[in-house]
Amino acid sequence: MLVILLETGALTVLYVEDDFYVRESLLRLLRRRFSNVIEACNGREGLEMHRLHNPDFIITDIQMPIMDGLEMCECIMKEKPDAKVIVTTAFNDREFITRAECLGVKAYISKPVMKDSLMSAIRAALS
Template identity: 40%
Template sequence: MLNISERGLLSNIRLLLVEDEELARDELSRFLKRRVGKLYIAQNGLEGLEKIKEYDPDMIVTDLKMPNMDGLEMIRTARKNGYDGAVIIVSALSDSETILKAVDVGIVKYMVKPVDTEKLILTMGDLASNILKTKMNHTVIDDKLLIDKDAKREIEQKIRGEIAHFIKSCTGKGPRNVQVFIQGNIISVKAEGVLTLLESTLVSNNKNNSLVNYNRRLLYLENKRLIEKSIENIVETKVNLLEIEVDSCKNFDFVKFSFL
């Protein structure tokens, strides 16, 4: 079994909750504390700004109307100060003017009170996946996080073996080297030294490059589902073949996959 975190993506996220109503703050904080990695709490916009400056949270859930400084002004000020984290606003108001103002300061979700906690968690999960893939450059597979380099290296090694086996079983010649790199939800594979003796002979006269390229590309296209399934067995989630590049002159095949 792969060394993948079972606690979910949110357990890797630092969240700031800003809410002035004590009852709502207590209920929501109890709910969120069990699901996120670290929870910071503020009672108004001014206190929220202090928490943002001190902790730089990955995500913020904030009320709109609060004393001293409201949620929009807090985020507007935080943006000016360079904060680029994801922000969800929860409010009893649902007027279009307020929503448009929220969009202008980079609010990614506007939710009307009372908060539907199921929808809130789904939204936070989507945001967490994006944060971990892009901002933190972690690897996310099927809503689980590869939290250490060894686990990622193990997956890359297994994919390397599958690709080498596929090429050898289909052409009779294995590649000299296979490089596999996982970044975000993309798997990039470069197989070097792949040409058979016949293909090398055809390429050597510089007239049959396009024919060799076409045939090798066809090899991947005709076996698309076979390759995808072999990698799915490793990463345990859906895999799609995105790109095929064959360069017979430089003797390599390059393929790119995505996983959900």
């Protein structure tokens, strides 16, 4: 069902990124593809937005101030174990990747995020 909604763009997406320029760039791409895109600039705000909007999937950076992306994912997974999460990061640190996998993160994308790799990750996370 979610894959069908992906094709129509009728999914709610939460995008969490602290870097303004990176966030604005990916938001433009997401808003062209999805009808409902919610943004947050740190993990704490992302957790609040998740609770308010119950998105179909989440795209989050890892390293952010206040609450990092993996801490946010841990909180979300406790509340909603089947949450679909895609992690983006500029760092290729195996510790972060392993921790993300243990939390149940569905996909990992290196920055800069390319449209094709993002859409492939979203399809994989939703199937």
